[in-house]
Amino acid sequence: MSSPQHTNTPAQKHSSTRTLQHTTALQRGNEERFVTEKIHVSTTINGEAVEFLCDARQSLLELLRDGLSLTGCKEGCNNGNCGACTVMMNHLPVNSCCVLAVEAEDAEIETVEGIAAQGQLHPVQQCFLQGAALQCGICTPGFIVTVKALLEQNPHPTEQEIRFALAGNLCRCTGYDKIIRSVQAAAEILQEAKS
Amino acid sequence: MATGNGSGWQVRHWTHRFFTITTITTGAGAFALQNFQYAAPTTVDDAIQALSEHGEQAKMLAGGTDIIVQLREGMCEADAVIDIKRIEELMQLEYSSRVGLQLGAGVPCWKIYQHAELSVAYPALVDATRIIGGWQIQSRASVGGNLCNASPAADTIPTLIAHNAVCHIAGPQGRRSLPVEQFCAAPGRNILQPGEILVALTFPPPLPKASSAYERFIPRNEMDIAAAGAASWVQLDDTGERIVKARIALGAVAPTPIFAQEASSWLVGQPVNDETFVEAGEIAKKVASPIDDMRGTREYRVHLVGVLTKRTLAKATHRAQAE
Structure with missing residues (x-):
């Protein structure tokens, strides 16, 4: 089949930055055929050019966590309901469990690891901490990514708009109120920083 | 996911989900997708060629919010996934x-x-x-x-x-x-x-004095599959007081989404008022043949068709008048 961008040929290129021979399938033992056909992907993750080899079947979530050790994004439901695996892809929040790693070719990916600049927490992260907007914390990275995207798009969201934008992020601990208040607090801080 | 095989045809889905949960204990990686070939053609012809090569075993990938979950949960199988987003x-x-x-x-x-x-x-x-x-x-x-x-x-x-x-x-x-x-x-x-x-x-291009609306009912506030849904399109006369043409369609109350033809035809020439919308809803109910499931009973869904038809007609009319 003719497909200029991606074919299941073994990777020819050598990575200039960070090449990863993914071996999870091997370690799992029983699925040897996965080893044979790796796809080479060039992408940008948190501003850094990254190249990796992956199986067609691997989700972006699997690749980020198991392959690149970016374990900030979490596997919750693994079917697109909970939002714990939210990352930014080409400036839009997506469920990384519902994206194939090969689809990251030429894309810009931003994970929760890229949000704190030089060890300085982003106001959204700071407000989640101060507002105790988490208990177990599994959903938090997904919330942080979505909230940051929301406040960039809509710096003064109403409570209704916040709840609507966060409908795809589920939290089973806090009951959401502290999360909403923390988003409102972050919106204020970001506004003050601007003025 | 929310765009998925909804409304009552979910039994297999739930059964299967239970199945995957039980099998994960038998070996790591039970949740992993089976491997497949991936192609990202850049022309329609190449996509058709790829599809023809793999036949039934090829699946098209657009947003992936359904197909990736279906493949992972074993609801369908694929030898090849053809990503159409580069066409x-x-x-x-x-x-x-x-x-x-x-x-x-x-x-x-x-x-x-x-x-x-x-x-x-x-x-x-x-x-x-x-x-x-x-x-x-x-x-x-x-x-x-x-x-x-x-x-x-x-x-x-x-x-x-x-x-x-x-x-x-x-x-x-x-x-x-x-x-x-x-x-x-x-x-x-x-x-x-x-x-x-x-x-x-x-x-088709939008017509003057015409507008539309969609509403669905879900048991939750957001992120759910419709128990019933209705879309209404209306065109009004110059005065904005009488319906010239209408198209009503219903979701989740039949094996496929359906066009409510009788209700749509009946609306032609009717005055714009609540009685008209209620009556159109009653006529629309006649084509609903829903099933019972966890999101609602058959009776409840039929009732919803009346309510949602009425509301979407009112909203579409209001929007058309505001033009």
């Missing part, structure tokens, strides 16, 4: 008030609701794209994919029917077009023949 024709969104809307099959929901002119020209479509899943889903999920999945509860399909959209299909035999209400065949089944792909949907 320009399938990613095009072109609108002009003179020609109408051409919507490539892979265009994601967010591109529709963030388009200022479309919310005036095709408000029912915009209503639906705003409430499919959450933001993360809307970033990826496409209207074409929603249609091809042919879920009885798909949110966009009633709006496509109400807006009189046409499907444009390409295959080894060439191209063909057909009205969108003829596209779905059964829950999860469409009329695409082997080797065929949905290329685009076209919508």
